Amino acid sequence: xxxxxxxxxxxxxxxxxxxxxxxxxxxxxxxxxxxxxxxxxxxxxxxxxxxxxxxxxxxxxxxxxxxxxxxxxxxxxxxxxxxxxxxxxxxxxxxxxxxxxxxxxxxxxxxxxxxxxxxxxxxxxxxxxxxxxxxxxx
Numbered sequence: 504x505x506x507x508x509x510x511x512x513x514x515x516x517x518x519x520x521x522x523x524x525x526x527x528x529x530x531x532x533x534x535x536x537x538x539x540x541x542x543x544x545x546x547x548x549x550x551x552x553x554x555x556x557x558x559x560x561x562x563x564x565x566x567x568x569x570x571x572x573x574x575x576x577x578x579x580x581x582x583x584x585x586x587x588x589x590x591x592x593x594x595x596x597x598x599x600x601x602x603x604x605x606x607x608x609x610x611x612x613x614x615x616x617x618x619x620x621x622x623x624x625x626x627x628x629x630x631x632x633x634x635x636x637x638x639x640x641x
Contacts, residue, residue, distance in 0.1 A: 528592040531602050531621055534628055539585040539606065544577045555622055555629040563615070563637050584609035598623040599631075606635070614638045 534553065543549040551574065558570040568576065590604040600621045607614040620632040 524592075524594065527594060527600060528590075530628065531592050531600055531619075532587065532590050534621065534630070535590070535602060535604065535617075535619065536587055538630070539587065541582045544580065544582075547574055547578060550574045550577060552627075553630055555624065555631040558629075558631055558633075560633040563635055595620070600628075605638070 537543050537549075538553060543553070551570075554570050554573070556570060558568075558573065560568040560573050562568065585606045585608055588605045588607065590602065593601045595601050600623075602617075602619045602621065604617050605614055606617050615635045615637045617636075618634045619630055621628045622631040623629075
C-alpha cells in the first residue's frame with residue numbers, strides 16, 4: 504500500500520523538491536539572506552531569477568507589489584544592513600514552503616516579522632509571496 508501511494512505521488516508531483524527538511528530549511532534561509540543583500544537587491548537579473556513570475560508582496564503600508572513593481576522599488580531603495588533571526592520553515596506541500604523570520608536593520612535597530620511562500624518550479628526555489636510587518640516597540 505505504501506509503495507502504491509509513493510508511486511501516485513511521483514506521478515502527481517514529478518518536479519517535487521527532493522530535499523529533507525533540514526536541507527530545505529538551509530536552502531530557504533540562504534535564499535532569504537541573499538534577497539536581503541545589496542548585491543542582489545541592486546541586480547535586476549538576480550531579482551528576476553529569485554522571484555516567481557506571479558510574485559506578490561503586501562507591504563506594511565498596505566501597498567501591493569507584483570514582480571515588476573517590486574524589482575523597480577528594490578533597485579532604487581536606500582541600502583540597509585538586514586539580518587535574519589528566529590528563522591523557521593514549514594513544508595506546505597511537495598513544492599511549496601512557508602518561511603517566517605525576524606529581519607533587523609543593523610543601522611537603525613528597527614525590526615519586522617516576515618513571512619514568505621517559496622515555490623519549487625523548474626528545478627529551483629522562487630519566492631511567490633512575501634509580507635513584512637514592522638514590530639513596534641512599546
